[in-house]
Amino acid sequence: MNGTVTCRGLVYIYRLEGYDVVALGGVDLDIAPGESVALLGPSGSGKSTLLSLLAGLIRPAAGRATVGETDLAKASESDLARMRATEVGVVLQGAERNLLPYLTAEQNVRFAQRAARSHGVADLPAPRDVLALVGLLGVRGRLRQRPHELTPGERQRLALAVALAHKPGLLLADEPTSQLDSVARDEVIAALESVRRAGTTVVVVTHDPEVGAGMGRQVTIRDGRVGGEGRLGEEFAVVGRDGSVHLPPDVLALLPPGTRLRVHARPDGTVLLAPAHAAQPGSAVVVADEYEPEDGAAAYSRRGQIVPDYSREVA
Ligand SMILES: Nc1ncnc2c1ncn2[C@@H]1O[C@H](COP(=O)(O)OP(=O)(O)OP(=O)(O)O)[C@@H](O)[C@H]1O
Structure with a gap:
């Protein structure tokens, strides 16, 4: 477990036919092990792009980003695959995208441990312990049910469990509460807090202020940069490396x-x-x-x- 994140002047550009989209224009961000951070901000500001970069799914165009010991700009494809299998857990937007529909809840977690095992990780947690961490153990025999038999909130927590199956130092979750009612959302927030307390760094992209408030830090991304930050209920502007400040x-x-x-x-x-x-x-x-x-x-x-x-x- 490590879970440290460092970004310095991080840039990402989507290259389209005929024009480019600068999705991130110089992100500076430090996240310490064991922190929980919400990435907030307007639609299109670059939150999901930042999450995908930290997951090693896409590469920076410029700047630096490290997750634990891995330099995301310099790492080889196999280094990134190893990082995802051993150090980072990723929850994609939409719980179903993270789950195999024909496997039970417990089998989904067990299956997710294969990649870590193939990278030599031996001390993997028992699937039941992972399911307990997200509050899914003992809920009416949920362990033997398939994703479509679970409620939307349980399915989302199973997606978290799958991402946590190899006990990563860093959990990255994209909109883990979208389309959930308030009860299910609160259960997901509680599960994320349990994960953080167990020592994993948690980074969540969200539009939901309640989810944001449940995290220790709220980092607002605006126009591809860190525009502001909330801590303990107080809002701060953040000075960028070029001296710029997003005014509220x-x-x-x-x-x-x-x-x-x-x-x-x-x-x-x-x-x-x-x-x-x-x-x-x-x-x-x-x-x-x-x-x-x-x-x-x-x-x-x-x-x-x-x-x-x-x-x-x-x-
Ligand atoms: N695959 C893509 N191809 C081209 N442009 C993209 C692609 N994905 C995102 N973008 C653009 O990059 C910018 C940042 O998008 P991103 O999805 O990271 O923002 P976001 O803050 O996560 O938005 P949302 O809250 O709507 O999910 C936007 O201008 C978006 O249109």
């Missing part, structure tokens, strides 16, 4: 694309973004960090808030 939508409404900004680093560690056209007392400014003036004047207050600019008065 409420700030962007005040500072539309093309706005000229004066950027001032302040001695107290805060940063002031003042629009060139409106840097007068009483105009809008963005305060990037907490600042309470010593004289107690209500000026730059809580993190990320847009407040009136009293800077001249304070000065």
